[in-house]
Amino acid sequence: MKTTWLQSTASFPKASQALTTTFRWKAGTADPEGAKQLLIDAGYPNGVTFTATVRESSTSFPKELQLLKEQLAKANITMEIDKIDSAGYTAKRNSNNMQSMLADWYADFIDGDMYLFSLFHSDYSRGYSVGLVDEWYDSQVELGRTLQGDEKRELYEKLDDYLAYEVFNFVPLYQDQSFLLISDRVEGVFLKKDCLYTFSRASIK
Numbered sequence: 001m002k003t004t005w006l007q008s009t010a011s012f013p014k015a016s017q018a019l020t021t022t023f024r025w026k027a028g029t030a031d032p033e034g035a036k037q038l039l040i041d042a043g044y045p046n047g048v049t050f051t052a053t054v055r056e057s058s059t060s061f062p063k064e065l066q067l068l069k070e071q072l073a074k075a076n077i078t079m080e081i082d083k084i085d086s087a088g089y090t091a092k093r094n095s096n097n098m099q100s101m102l103a104d105w106y107a108d109f110i111d112g113d114m115y116l117f118s119l120f121h122s123d124y125s126r127g128y129s130v131g132l133v134d135e136w137y138d139s140q141v142e143l144g145r146t147l148q149g150d151e152k153r154e155l156y157e158k159l160d161d162y163l164a165y166e167v168f169n170f171v172p173l174y175q176d177q178s179f180l181l182i183s184d185r186v187e188g189v190f191l192k193k194d195c196l197y198t199f200s201r202a203s204i205k
Contacts, residue, residue: 066081122138185204
């Protein structure tokens, strides 16, 4: 059985209304030696060290961080993993005091605003330890709330590129795909305007 994970290059889902059909969804190529050279060029011949914080109760994130740690080590990047209790994790995150963390995010409605505004606008970014305080970005994502259609999608793509590939505020890793199988005996299941399925009127023949 193949994995349902997709390598991600954006902060919002591939199926999001924020994306146009031309948006980049291509797998990257690992280049540890190239990464080492970039560090040397930046004045870090001995590499760099940073800390990733994770809840000790998490079942999957510690494993994922361990995998990332092994991959980063090949590029002379040392990632230390700090496992702490849930209360300590929340306090540290809310104080904007995390160097790095893994996070997943599910939007209440399928629109880029739920990602680009709710996580990265300075009104919220400190509380999530995102660390982004950018007046230009704030003004642009606020503008996005007034736009529709292609104008909105094009702006969201621009802002997502800015976050991931200019200020390097986050690193997209993967997105999970979900598959819904419904028997032909089931009636009344439909897709709402927010692109979520509802079963409130479902019945079985």
